[in-house]
Amino acid sequence: MSPTVRLAPATEADVGLILWFIQQLAIYEKATPDQVPATEDLLRQNLFGPQPYAQVIIAYVSSEEGIEKPAGFALYFYNFSSWLARPGLYLEDLFVCPEFRSLGIGKRLLVQLAQVAKDRECGRFEWVVLDWNEPAIQFYLGLGAKQMKEWIINRVSGPALDALAIAD
Template sequence: MTNYPSTEIIPATIDDVPVILDFIKGLAEYEKLSHQVVATEDLLRTHLFGASPKAEVILAYYQKSAADPRVPVGFALFIHNFSTFLGRPGLYLEDLFVLSEYRGLGLGKKLLTQLAVIAKERECGRYEWVVLDWNTPSREFYAKLGAKSHPEWIIQRVEGKSLDDLAAM
Protein backbone atom coordinates (compact mmCIF):
# COMPACT_ATOMS: atom_id res chain seq x y z
CA MET A 1 0.00 0.00 0.00
CA THR A 2 1.39 3.39 -1.02
CA ASN A 3 1.46 6.24 1.44
CA TYR A 4 0.44 9.63 0.09
CA PRO A 5 1.73 12.05 -0.82
CA SER A 6 4.18 9.88 -2.74
CA THR A 7 7.47 10.82 -4.40
CA GLU A 8 9.65 8.82 -6.73
CA ILE A 9 13.00 9.44 -8.44
CA ILE A 10 13.53 7.48 -11.66
CA PRO A 11 15.75 7.59 -14.76
CA ALA A 12 14.30 9.54 -17.68
CA THR A 13 13.48 7.84 -20.97
CA ILE A 14 13.28 9.17 -24.51
CA ASP A 15 9.54 9.67 -23.99
CA ASP A 16 10.39 12.24 -21.28
CA VAL A 17 12.19 14.62 -23.66
CA PRO A 18 9.32 17.18 -23.79
CA VAL A 19 9.22 17.28 -19.98
CA ILE A 20 13.00 17.62 -19.77
CA LEU A 21 12.93 20.56 -22.17
CA ASP A 22 10.17 22.21 -20.12
CA PHE A 23 12.31 21.84 -16.98
CA ILE A 24 15.33 23.31 -18.78
CA LYS A 25 13.22 26.31 -19.79
CA GLY A 26 11.89 26.62 -16.23
CA LEU A 27 15.41 26.59 -14.81
CA ALA A 28 16.54 29.18 -17.35
CA GLU A 29 13.63 31.42 -16.39
CA TYR A 30 14.49 31.05 -12.68
CA GLU A 31 18.12 31.94 -13.42
CA LYS A 32 17.08 34.86 -15.67
CA LEU A 33 18.79 33.17 -18.62
CA SER A 34 15.84 32.24 -20.85
CA HIS A 35 17.42 34.10 -23.75
CA GLN A 36 20.26 31.53 -23.76
CA VAL A 37 18.09 28.43 -24.26
CA VAL A 38 18.48 27.04 -27.77
CA ALA A 39 17.92 23.39 -26.84
CA THR A 40 15.24 21.55 -28.80
CA GLU A 41 13.53 18.21 -28.34
CA ASP A 42 15.51 16.86 -31.31
CA LEU A 43 18.82 17.94 -29.79
CA LEU A 44 17.89 16.37 -26.46
CA ARG A 45 16.79 13.11 -28.11
CA THR A 46 20.11 12.92 -29.96
CA HIS A 47 22.41 13.83 -27.10
CA LEU A 48 20.59 12.19 -24.18
CA PHE A 49 19.18 9.06 -25.81
CA GLY A 50 20.94 8.65 -29.18
CA ALA A 51 23.64 6.19 -30.20
CA SER A 52 26.24 7.90 -27.99
CA PRO A 53 24.50 9.59 -25.03
CA LYS A 54 26.40 12.54 -23.57
CA ALA A 55 24.43 12.98 -20.34
CA GLU A 56 21.82 11.32 -18.15
CA VAL A 57 18.65 12.60 -16.49
CA ILE A 58 16.69 11.53 -13.45
CA LEU A 59 13.17 12.80 -12.83
CA ALA A 60 11.28 13.52 -9.62
CA TYR A 61 7.61 12.52 -9.60
CA TYR A 62 4.98 13.56 -7.09
CA GLN A 63 1.53 12.12 -6.43
CA LYS A 64 -0.68 13.87 -3.90
CA SER A 65 -3.22 11.05 -3.47
CA ALA A 66 -4.33 7.79 -5.08
CA ALA A 67 -6.97 9.77 -6.98
CA ASP A 68 -4.41 12.19 -8.43
CA PRO A 69 -2.07 11.48 -11.32
CA ARG A 70 1.66 11.04 -10.75
CA VAL A 71 3.31 14.15 -12.25
CA PRO A 72 6.93 15.02 -13.05
CA VAL A 73 7.97 17.96 -10.88
CA GLY A 74 11.75 18.14 -11.13
CA PHE A 75 14.88 16.87 -12.79
CA ALA A 76 18.63 16.50 -12.50
CA LEU A 77 20.91 16.26 -15.54
CA PHE A 78 24.40 14.89 -14.97
CA ILE A 79 27.54 13.65 -16.69
CA HIS A 80 30.72 11.88 -15.72
CA ASN A 81 34.08 13.56 -15.63
CA PHE A 82 37.42 12.16 -14.49
CA SER A 83 39.82 13.11 -11.73
CA THR A 84 43.41 12.40 -12.68
CA PHE A 85 44.49 13.01 -9.09
CA LEU A 86 42.02 10.42 -7.76
CA GLY A 87 42.34 8.13 -10.75
CA ARG A 88 38.58 7.71 -10.69
CA PRO A 89 35.48 9.05 -12.42
CA GLY A 90 33.46 11.85 -10.93
CA LEU A 91 29.82 12.76 -11.21
CA TYR A 92 29.06 16.30 -12.33
CA LEU A 93 25.58 17.73 -11.83
CA GLU A 94 24.86 20.12 -14.68
CA ASP A 95 21.31 21.12 -13.75
CA LEU A 96 18.88 20.61 -10.88
CA PHE A 97 15.38 22.05 -10.93
CA VAL A 98 12.12 21.54 -9.04
CA LEU A 99 8.94 23.38 -10.00
CA SER A 100 8.35 26.23 -7.56
CA GLU A 101 5.01 24.90 -6.31
CA TYR A 102 6.72 21.63 -5.25
CA ARG A 103 9.74 23.14 -3.49
CA GLY A 104 10.00 22.51 0.21
CA LEU A 105 8.80 18.90 -0.10
CA GLY A 106 12.31 17.43 -0.06
CA LEU A 107 12.42 16.65 -3.77
CA GLY A 108 15.64 18.58 -4.44
CA LYS A 109 17.28 16.69 -1.60
CA LYS A 110 15.97 13.39 -2.98
CA LEU A 111 17.38 14.18 -6.42
CA LEU A 112 20.77 15.10 -4.93
CA THR A 113 20.72 12.01 -2.72
CA GLN A 114 19.93 9.72 -5.66
CA LEU A 115 22.87 11.19 -7.55
CA ALA A 116 25.10 10.48 -4.53
CA VAL A 117 23.90 6.86 -4.63
CA ILE A 118 24.68 6.68 -8.36
CA ALA A 119 28.13 8.18 -7.74
CA LYS A 120 28.88 5.59 -5.07
CA GLU A 121 27.57 2.71 -7.23
CA ARG A 122 29.80 3.86 -10.10
CA GLU A 123 32.83 4.25 -7.80
CA CYS A 124 33.10 7.99 -8.35
CA GLY A 125 35.71 9.79 -6.29
CA ARG A 126 33.70 13.00 -6.15
CA TYR A 127 30.37 14.59 -6.94
CA GLU A 128 30.28 18.25 -7.81
CA TRP A 129 28.32 21.09 -9.34
CA VAL A 130 28.35 24.87 -9.60
CA VAL A 131 25.86 27.39 -8.31
CA LEU A 132 25.34 30.99 -9.31
CA ASP A 133 26.88 33.39 -6.79
CA TRP A 134 23.59 35.29 -6.28
CA ASN A 135 21.58 32.12 -5.56
CA THR A 136 21.77 32.27 -1.77
CA PRO A 137 18.85 29.89 -1.10
CA SER A 138 20.49 27.14 -3.16
CA ARG A 139 23.94 27.79 -1.68
CA GLU A 140 22.52 27.52 1.85
CA PHE A 141 20.59 24.36 0.91
CA TYR A 142 23.73 22.72 -0.51
CA ALA A 143 25.78 23.67 2.54
CA LYS A 144 23.21 21.95 4.81
CA LEU A 145 23.79 18.77 2.79
CA GLY A 146 27.53 18.97 3.38
CA ALA A 147 28.62 20.60 0.11
CA LYS A 148 31.69 22.81 0.36
CA SER A 149 32.51 25.78 -1.86
CA HIS A 150 35.85 25.82 -3.62
CA PRO A 151 36.32 29.51 -4.52
CA GLU A 152 39.96 28.89 -5.46
CA TRP A 153 38.71 27.10 -8.60
CA ILE A 154 37.49 29.53 -11.24
CA ILE A 155 35.45 28.17 -14.13
CA GLN A 156 36.88 28.85 -17.55
CA ARG A 157 34.58 28.64 -20.57
CA VAL A 158 35.00 28.89 -24.30
CA GLU A 159 31.75 29.03 -26.30
CA GLY A 160 30.22 30.37 -29.48
CA LYS A 161 32.65 32.28 -31.70
CA SER A 162 35.48 31.84 -29.17
CA LEU A 163 35.06 28.07 -29.42
CA ASP A 164 35.02 28.27 -33.22
CA ASP A 165 38.15 30.43 -33.19
CA LEU A 166 40.03 28.16 -30.77
CA ALA A 167 39.15 25.04 -32.78
CA ALA A 168 40.41 26.75 -35.94
CA MET A 169 43.85 27.61 -34.48
Protein backbone atom coordinates in the same frame (compact mmCIF):
# COMPACT_ATOMS: atom_id res chain seq x y z
CA MET B 1 -1.52 12.21 4.00
CA SER B 2 1.56 13.67 2.32
CA PRO B 3 2.21 13.31 -1.40
CA THR B 4 4.32 10.40 -2.64
CA VAL B 5 7.57 11.21 -4.46
CA ARG B 6 8.95 8.86 -7.09
CA LEU B 7 12.30 9.20 -8.87
CA ALA B 8 12.77 7.58 -12.27
CA PRO B 9 15.41 7.61 -15.00
CA ALA B 10 14.24 9.62 -17.98
CA THR B 11 13.40 7.86 -21.22
CA GLU B 12 13.30 9.14 -24.75
CA ALA B 13 9.57 9.73 -24.30
CA ASP B 14 10.47 12.38 -21.68
CA VAL B 15 12.40 14.65 -24.06
CA GLY B 16 9.67 17.31 -24.18
CA LEU B 17 9.42 17.33 -20.39
CA ILE B 18 13.20 17.59 -20.03
CA LEU B 19 13.24 20.59 -22.37
CA TRP B 20 10.43 22.18 -20.34
CA PHE B 21 12.41 21.69 -17.11
CA ILE B 22 15.50 23.24 -18.74
CA GLN B 23 13.44 26.23 -19.85
CA GLN B 24 11.96 26.64 -16.37
CA LEU B 25 15.44 26.51 -14.85
CA ALA B 26 16.61 29.16 -17.31
CA ILE B 27 13.72 31.43 -16.31
CA TYR B 28 14.59 30.91 -12.63
CA GLU B 29 18.22 31.80 -13.45
CA LYS B 30 17.04 35.06 -15.06
CA ALA B 31 17.84 34.01 -18.63
CA THR B 32 15.88 34.98 -21.70
CA PRO B 33 14.38 32.34 -24.03
CA ASP B 34 16.93 33.08 -26.77
CA GLN B 35 19.71 32.06 -24.36
CA VAL B 36 18.40 28.47 -24.41
CA PRO B 37 18.90 27.09 -27.92
CA ALA B 38 18.22 23.50 -26.77
CA THR B 39 15.63 21.61 -28.80
CA GLU B 40 13.87 18.29 -28.39
CA ASP B 41 15.85 16.91 -31.35
CA LEU B 42 19.19 17.90 -29.79
CA LEU B 43 18.19 16.43 -26.43
CA ARG B 44 16.98 13.22 -28.08
CA GLN B 45 20.26 12.88 -30.00
CA ASN B 46 22.56 13.71 -27.09
CA LEU B 47 20.72 12.01 -24.23
CA PHE B 48 19.29 8.95 -25.99
CA GLY B 49 21.24 8.60 -29.24
CA PRO B 50 24.06 6.17 -30.03
CA GLN B 51 26.48 8.03 -27.75
CA PRO B 52 24.57 9.49 -24.78
CA TYR B 53 26.48 12.33 -23.14
CA ALA B 54 24.32 12.79 -20.06
CA GLN B 55 21.54 11.19 -18.05
CA VAL B 56 18.42 12.55 -16.39
CA ILE B 57 16.42 11.60 -13.32
CA ILE B 58 12.88 12.93 -13.07
CA ALA B 59 10.97 13.39 -9.83
CA TYR B 60 7.23 12.81 -9.82
CA VAL B 61 4.73 13.67 -7.08
CA SER B 62 1.49 11.75 -6.62
CA SER B 63 -1.46 13.46 -5.01
CA GLU B 64 -3.88 11.78 -2.62
CA GLU B 65 -6.07 11.12 -5.67
CA GLY B 66 -3.19 9.22 -7.29
CA ILE B 67 -2.54 11.81 -9.97
CA GLU B 68 1.17 11.92 -10.75
CA LYS B 69 2.82 15.18 -11.81
CA PRO B 70 6.40 15.87 -12.87
CA ALA B 71 8.00 17.92 -10.09
CA GLY B 72 11.70 18.25 -10.83
CA PHE B 73 14.75 16.86 -12.57
CA ALA B 74 18.47 16.37 -12.35
CA LEU B 75 20.70 16.18 -15.44
CA TYR B 76 24.18 14.75 -14.86
CA PHE B 77 27.20 13.27 -16.60
CA TYR B 78 30.55 11.74 -15.75
CA ASN B 79 33.92 13.47 -15.84
CA PHE B 80 37.34 12.23 -14.74
CA SER B 81 39.82 13.29 -12.08
CA SER B 82 43.40 12.58 -13.04
CA TRP B 83 44.54 13.19 -9.46
CA LEU B 84 42.12 10.62 -8.09
CA ALA B 85 42.37 8.38 -11.19
CA ARG B 86 38.60 7.94 -10.86
CA PRO B 87 35.47 9.14 -12.55
CA GLY B 88 33.44 11.95 -11.06
CA LEU B 89 29.75 12.70 -11.28
CA TYR B 90 28.90 16.22 -12.37
CA LEU B 91 25.42 17.64 -11.79
CA GLU B 92 24.69 20.04 -14.64
CA ASP B 93 21.10 20.95 -13.76
CA LEU B 94 18.87 20.55 -10.73
CA PHE B 95 15.41 22.08 -10.74
CA VAL B 96 12.31 21.57 -8.64
CA CYS B 97 9.07 23.32 -9.58
CA PRO B 98 8.21 26.03 -7.05
CA GLU B 99 4.98 24.38 -5.92
CA PHE B 100 6.89 21.23 -4.91
CA ARG B 101 9.91 22.81 -3.19
CA SER B 102 8.82 22.01 0.35
CA LEU B 103 8.66 18.25 -0.19
CA GLY B 104 12.37 17.39 -0.01
CA ILE B 105 12.61 16.58 -3.73
CA GLY B 106 15.91 18.44 -4.24
CA LYS B 107 17.47 16.47 -1.42
CA ARG B 108 16.05 13.20 -2.75
CA LEU B 109 17.56 13.90 -6.17
CA LEU B 110 20.95 14.72 -4.65
CA VAL B 111 20.87 11.61 -2.44
CA GLN B 112 20.03 9.49 -5.51
CA LEU B 113 22.95 11.01 -7.42
CA ALA B 114 25.30 10.47 -4.46
CA GLN B 115 24.24 6.81 -4.47
CA VAL B 116 24.92 6.61 -8.23
CA ALA B 117 28.35 8.18 -7.65
CA LYS B 118 29.15 5.65 -4.92
CA ASP B 119 27.90 2.73 -7.05
CA ARG B 120 30.10 3.89 -9.96
CA GLU B 121 33.07 4.37 -7.58
CA CYS B 122 33.28 8.08 -8.38
CA GLY B 123 35.81 10.06 -6.40
CA ARG B 124 33.75 13.26 -6.55
CA PHE B 125 30.24 14.59 -6.93
CA GLU B 126 30.34 18.22 -8.05
CA TRP B 127 28.11 21.03 -9.26
CA VAL B 128 28.08 24.80 -9.41
CA VAL B 129 25.60 27.31 -8.06
CA LEU B 130 25.03 30.91 -9.05
CA ASP B 131 26.54 33.29 -6.49
CA TRP B 132 23.20 35.11 -5.98
CA ASN B 133 21.20 31.93 -5.32
CA GLU B 134 21.43 32.12 -1.53
CA PRO B 135 18.64 29.59 -0.81
CA ALA B 136 20.42 26.97 -2.93
CA ILE B 137 23.82 27.83 -1.43
CA GLN B 138 22.49 27.36 2.10
CA PHE B 139 20.71 24.16 1.08
CA TYR B 140 23.92 22.68 -0.39
CA LEU B 141 26.05 23.74 2.57
CA GLY B 142 23.50 22.12 4.87
CA LEU B 143 24.02 18.84 3.01
CA GLY B 144 27.77 18.98 3.62
CA ALA B 145 28.88 20.49 0.30
CA LYS B 146 32.13 22.45 0.34
CA GLN B 147 32.43 25.54 -1.83
CA MET B 148 35.60 25.56 -3.91
CA LYS B 149 36.05 29.33 -4.10
CA GLU B 150 39.67 29.11 -5.21
CA TRP B 151 38.61 27.52 -8.52
CA ILE B 152 37.33 29.75 -11.33
CA ILE B 153 35.21 28.25 -14.08
CA ASN B 154 36.46 28.94 -17.59
CA ARG B 155 34.22 28.57 -20.62
CA VAL B 156 34.70 28.84 -24.36
CA SER B 157 31.52 28.66 -26.46
CA GLY B 158 29.94 29.96 -29.65
CA PRO B 159 32.23 32.02 -31.90
CA ALA B 160 35.08 31.82 -29.37
CA LEU B 161 34.93 28.00 -29.50
CA ASP B 162 34.87 28.12 -33.30
CA ALA B 163 37.94 30.36 -33.33
CA LEU B 164 39.85 28.25 -30.81
CA ALA B 165 39.16 25.07 -32.77
CA ILE B 166 41.03 26.46 -35.78
CA ALA B 167 43.75 28.40 -33.97
CA ASP B 168 47.33 27.43 -34.72
